[in-house]
Amino acid sequence: MTKRFHIIVGDGCSNCRICARICPKGNIDLSGEKPAIGDDCLFCLGCVHHCKENVFTINNEKNSEERYSNPHIKVSEIIKSNNML
Ligand code: SF4
Numbered sequence: 001m002t003k004r005f006h007i008i009v010g011d012g013c014s015n016c017r018i019c020a021r022i023c024p025k026g027n028i029d030l031s032g033e034k035p036a037i038g039d040d041c042l043f044c045l046g047c048v049h050h051c052k053e054n055v056f057t058i059n060n061e062k063n064s065e066e067r068y069s070n071p072h073i074k075v076s077e078i079i080k081s082n083n084m085l
């Protein structure tokens with residue numbers, strides 16, 4: 001899947017760390033100049049949809065300004081769920 005689809009890391013990261021905390025695989029490294037996505041990606045798109053700076057896009061994405069988050073689930077609940085795994 002990651003060969004056909006991959007996430008492109010753009011500019012504008014404010015280092016809020018939400019993507020790294022929301023990733024269920026701990027697959028985002030924020031220690032460099034830009035966020036880095038590793039090889040252990042489920043393509044859940046949590047990072048793409050929850051980055052407020054819209055740093056991430058998907059290759060060949062048609063609506064890269066459109067982002068969605070479930071209004072019934074808080075980011076803190078997702079992060080808490082990840083920590084409970
Ligand atoms: S969620 Fe977006 S702004 Fe926040 S650390 Fe990740 S890439 Fe940067």
Ligand code: SF4
Nearest residue numbers: 023041042044045047
């Ligand atoms: S798509 Fe999901 S699994 Fe892949 S890096 Fe983003 S949050 Fe992690």
